[in-house]
Amino acid sequence: MSNRQEKLVVIGNGMAGVRTVEEILKKDPNKYDVTIFGKEPHPNYNRISLSSVLQGDTGIDDIVLNTYEWYEENNITLYTADPVVDIDTTKQTVTSEKNVTISYDKLIIATGSNPFMLPLPGADKEGVIAFRDIEDCETMINASEKYKRAVVIGGGLLGLEAARGLINLNMETDVIHLEEYLMERQLDDTAGTMLREELESQGMRFHMKKQTEQIVGKDRVEGVHFKDGSKLYADLVVMAVGIKPNIGLAQTAGLETNRAIVVNDYLEASASNVYAVGECAEHNGIAYGLVAPLYEQAKVLADQLCNEKSEASYTGSLMYTQLKVSGVDVFSAGDFQSGEGKKAVRVHDEFEGVYKKVMVKDDKVVGSVLFGDTSDSPRLLDMMKKQEDISGMSKAVLLPSEEADSTESPVLSMAPDETICGCNGVSKEAIVQAIEQDGLSSVEEIKKHTNASRSCGGCKPLVADLLQATLGDESSISQVEPLCGCTSLSHEQVQEDIRNRQLTHPREVMNVLGWENEEGCSKCRPAINYYLGVVHPETYEDDDLSRFVNERMHANIQNDGTYSVVPRMYGGVTNSDQLRKIANVADKYDVPMLKLTGGQRIDMLGVNKEDLPNMWSDLDMPSGHAYGKAIRTVKTCVGEDFCRFGTQDSIGLGIAIEKKFERLNTPHKVKMAVSACPRNCAESGIKDIGIVGVEGAWEMYVGGNGGVDLRPGDLLAKVETSDEVLEIISAFLQYYREDAHYLERTSHWVDRVGLEHVRSTIIDNMDNRKYYAEQMEVALENKPADPWESLTHNENKRKELFERKAVELV
């Protein structure tokens, strides 16, 4: 045994290369002096998780698999951002771009793939990219800040994951696909069509059977032209049409290549002491494009390199995939197409949106497609891997979840040796053992100890279930008040998920967050609609079908089904013109009652719905929003102009406030008032925001309520100028809009979060105050126009909402 460590050089600091090194270190940490060259300026990261980064579920920092410290601790010399440019297989040396030349005893090539770029005219324009590495991901995220329209070419796994991510980044996203249905390499037409419908309901747009002809634009892409003459605007084009093994280097070194570097069962390339693993290797005519095969290769190669008498050999892998788009469960494995000598077991439940197909040949499972419910996938994969004879089995054995109690986790019925984490080949018993022997108590720990769920993350729910089952019910989960009967999530959780997972559409929210009732109900739909509008003020299109009757009809429904009309009178100030108009309209439409409201304006009660649009147009006054979860009124007192006690211009300020914030949606109604002295004629003490003038200053009260739960407002601040008043109202209202639950009045909200908390957030902290005030400006810029005006001019809506069509009895 010589003392000299053998030199191992790895080209490619990616998933396969580094995994091989990890496997070698596990077997014999001192055998090799390891050097790794990587082209990218990063340590080894989880490429698979780029999809999650793009979809906003994880940050770039969270996907690093091996930190720089790991390389150091294991005495690995790492050259990043320095690709190898030459291999000399006779001298056994490699040379990098920055001119590092070192010799090797063993060489592993793990250069992965390059994305395949369609050679279209214009494909070199700025804004045309692939989806392969951190850089691509960053380009997309940056583009989404400046641009609006993205086109993804390719409706396969990668394309769909990219499209989902771009939608989450608020880009209008169109997916172009050459074939008739999506993911044709992994799905049959039934599953492909179901997938398309599901994704369409999440807001993705598809153009099927379309061939791209040209990418147009000046320097940057501006559009895409298709063979059939149609066009799409685009300021970002993502090509996701396939990968090409990265073998240029191997070819110049004279290694035998075909589609990829040809290797034998020991992963040896055609020169001695040279090996290849990963996507750049071709075994038995197959170059794999998924991690599970690469990991199997890594294991075999590590054994070969560590044991002289190794008997490990690689015989090929079963291919299977899972789509990583939140809210969509798709699984595909093996040979799933119908054909000679094959028979299928199918379950197709159109109510639940579930489709399962298991292909059987010579009494063995050879392939499967699962859509909507993939809980049977571990079982099926296991049968495929072991080539179990199923002739004596019933359907329940093939698809256990069809029989099982649906509330029970599928891990419970799995055999100990069944694989839970497919990417890393970790069995149920291995995880249970690790939990018990190493005292693990979290999925994160299991990941570190066993590699399970470390790659694509698809098995995380199973791992979590197994953890729970193994530990028993000791860990009691705290119960939260659900938003409504359709979900177990609370208001907070839904708000948080909409923000963090960048959900943009009501359907997407219900889908992704697993709504039990996919249509939602009258409680959750208005809430979701409100939350989405607050999170995406510039892009979200209000869903008026999710609004309560009053907010859809823009009038208050009364107990007899008639409506009331309250025009806006800023600050409770009116004039003879307005009064004449109101009187005329009241006569013309036979309004049964005119009443002064508590909010200092006039209510016309008892109006038939079909009269509403015409009345609005005759009135020609803005809507008072007396019906909305919105800014209602700003009551004012007479103030300094006339009152002998007045210290300030309460009417002026009240009108300024009302004009600034009118038509703004809020979690619940918001009533305000401005009085010009502490006698408080406008009742500022029981308003959501009440302003009271004192000598040389304004006092601002918040959280007051004159309704069921009578509550005096709390003094939030005392300021000198009306500009400050407006700024603090902006910050307060915006913080309330973002933080409160839907249908939570300021009084309850202030009680819940505490006045001190509100004060420290928007009064004491000037940066925060500015931040919320700025966010408010964005919201105000995107406020809808006056609804009465727009509804009277919308023929369709007039018909749909206000018509009572008399039909003739013939």
Place this chain on the structure above:
Amino acid sequence: MDTLQGKKEIYILDYKDLRANVPREILIGDQSIAIFLTHDGDVHAIENKCPHKGGPLSQGIVSGEYVFCPLHDWKINVIDGKAQAPDEGCVTTYETVIKDGSVYIMY
């Protein structure tokens, strides 16, 4: 009285004018009827009067095959007209027919 023979087929509106989740109100004489297009493309017609206190169901929020009354949020099935638990009651339903793009009601 309720026999099929006794009923007439009355044209109410064009199929293309209906949108899923957007109910429409029609009047036959004094009788107000709410018309719903469900996601599966079927048209349903029910009496436009909530069994609770007569709320106009044509103005409610529609979720799938249910409409929520605009007055006190009762949940009514638009296909069979039944109020959902815990509430009890039902509204009259009417058969509809779609022919050549026109919707008819059996009345």
